Amino acid sequence: MAMDSSKNAAEKEAEVTTESSHEKPVRADAKRNLDALLVAAKEVFASSGVDAPVREIAQKAGFGVGTLYRHFPNRAELIAAVFRREVDACADSAVGFADAHPPFEALAMWMQRYAVFIATKRGLASALHSGDPAFASLPGHFDERLRPALQMLLDTAIASGEARQDIEADDLLSAIARLCMATNEKKPKQGEQMVALLTDGLRHNVDRPN
Amino acid sequence: MAMDSSKNAAEKEAEVTTESSHEKPVRADAKRNLDALLVAAKEVFASSGVDAPVREIAQKAGFGVGTLYRHFPNRAELIAAVFRREVDACADSAVGFADAHPPFEALAMWMQRYAVFIATKRGLASALHSGDPAFASLPGHFDERLRPALQMLLDTAIASGEARQDIEADDLLSAIARLCMATNEKKPKQGEQMVALLTDGLRHNVDRPN
DNA sequence: TCTTATACGGAACATTGTTCCGTTTGGCAA
DNA sequence: TTGCCAAACGGAACAATGTTCCGTATAAGA
Numbered sequence: 001m002a003m004d005s006s007k008n009a010a011e012k013e014a015e016v017t018t019e020s021s022h023e024k025p026v027r028a029d030a031k032r033n034l035d036a037l038l039v040a041a042k043e044v045f046a047s048s049g050v051d052a053p054v055r056e057i058a059q060k061a062g063f064g065v066g067t068l069y070r071h072f073p074n075r076a077e078l079i080a081a082v083f084r085r086e087v088d089a090c091a092d093s094a095v096g097f098a099d100a101h102p103p104f105e106a107l108a109m110w111m112q113r114y115a116v117f118i119a120t121k122r123g124l125a126s127a128l129h130s131g132d133p134a135f136a137s138l139p140g141h142f143d144e145r146l147r148p149a150l151q152m153l154l155d156t157a158i159a160s161g162e163a164r165q166d167i168e169a170d171d172l173l174s175a176i177a178r179l180c181m182a183t184n185e186k187k188p189k190q191g192e193q194m195v196a197l198l199t200d201g202l203r204h205n206v207d208r209p210n
Numbered sequence: 211m212a213m214d215s216s217k218n219a220a221e222k223e224a225e226v227t228t229e230s231s232h233e234k235p236v237r238a239d240a241k242r243n244l245d246a247l248l249v250a251a252k253e254v255f256a257s258s259g260v261d262a263p264v265r266e267i268a269q270k271a272g273f274g275v276g277t278l279y280r281h282f283p284n285r286a287e288l289i290a291a292v293f294r295r296e297v298d299a300c301a302d303s304a305v306g307f308a309d310a311h312p313p314f315e316a317l318a319m320w321m322q323r324y325a326v327f328i329a330t331k332r333g334l335a336s337a338l339h340s341g342d343p344a345f346a347s348l349p350g351h352f353d354e355r356l357r358p359a360l361q362m363l364l365d366t367a368i369a370s371g372e373a374r375q376d377i378e379a380d381d382l383l384s385a386i387a388r389l390c391m392a393t394n395e396k397k398p399k400q401g402e403q404m405v406a407l408l409t410d411g412l413r414h415n416v417d418r419p420n
Numbered sequence: 421t422c423t424t425a426t427a428c429g430g431a432a433c434a435t436t437g438t439t440c441c442g443t444t445t446g447g448c449a450a
Numbered sequence: 451t452t453g454c455c456a457a458a459c460g461g462a463a464c465a466a467t468g469t470t471c472c473g474t475a476t477a478a479g480a
Contacts, residue, residue: 027446027457053436064460075437126336237426237477263467274429
């Protein structure tokens, strides 16, 4: 547990698809297929929710269910792996935005990116509360990867004088999640709109001390 | 919809087990069995959670699954019916407490009663958020029956000068629910204890205007 | 008592998670 | 390049569970 939290971002990202160096080597096709599986699962989860049958996922990836179960001990672990990978991708996108855009724009873009991530996770909340041990580590992972990413963008925007400084990264994350979680049928854009509103709010009272 | 909300408590209670007067009469054994089914389901849900298999419920009630499905179109409707009936029972218990005990004691007893009800509903939260239309009317039913019940007890206790008056029934209900919902293994009494603490809090600052 | 609409029991069906094992194949050594 | 074999794959088979169907039993009115 302590070891886990001491790893840096790059190491943890790599773990998703490649085994640790001292383990027995993974066959190239297996790694490729694991990747295809995760990609297919992500797409199926986005279109059908996380309750989609494993057969549908295996088929979308072009494999039999046996292959799926070779890579994941059970359905819940597959879901968790997809979530972790997406959390990582979302967190990692922060540096790209920061490099390619002005501070506040990068912050705004990332917030939308996170909003879309949450919105395409129908069933995430239920999964987290299901009590399945496969999901036990997810909340920690969310916090470990997403908070630093947002904090960096926020700090940069604050330093450039474009964002107010009395907002916590934690609060922003959970606010966005709450806004986009229950993405009801009608008005699929509602979540994004409300997040944009939040973003605009960050521009105001820039000078306010507290 | 509008009609539904205009019915009084007694009428709605009766509906759970007997059909409306102008409908075709229900055979006596059917009514008896429906009742047995609801009782059995309540017990199974309390011991195994709402995810218990329908076969287990039918068996506990001493029936075949066919009988269960004769009374409920599907599993979700059975769950909803059990919840409604329990909400009604909990709400109705308020007048009994009010009649048999001093104001504040009645209030405290009902709060514990409600706490136990919530605590024995493992899976309730997930069910409510599952999106199944069978559960769509439950939140409204909760509010319609429980809030007036608590409000009555609270008003009486306030009138007798035993409870402070700056607390909303709504807030109390949701606070108790939150305290008792995640009734984790160890310390099964924790929820009740925290509710008792809340109750004690109601006794303080009785004179405070707001 | 007789009749019949109603209710019941439980086998059968459909869907899904998971396991098993025969077949195929990537990667290394000769 | 060829041959070997551990690793990986495919998908049938199994298990658990929600739901349907229909033959049998029965309440209740004539």
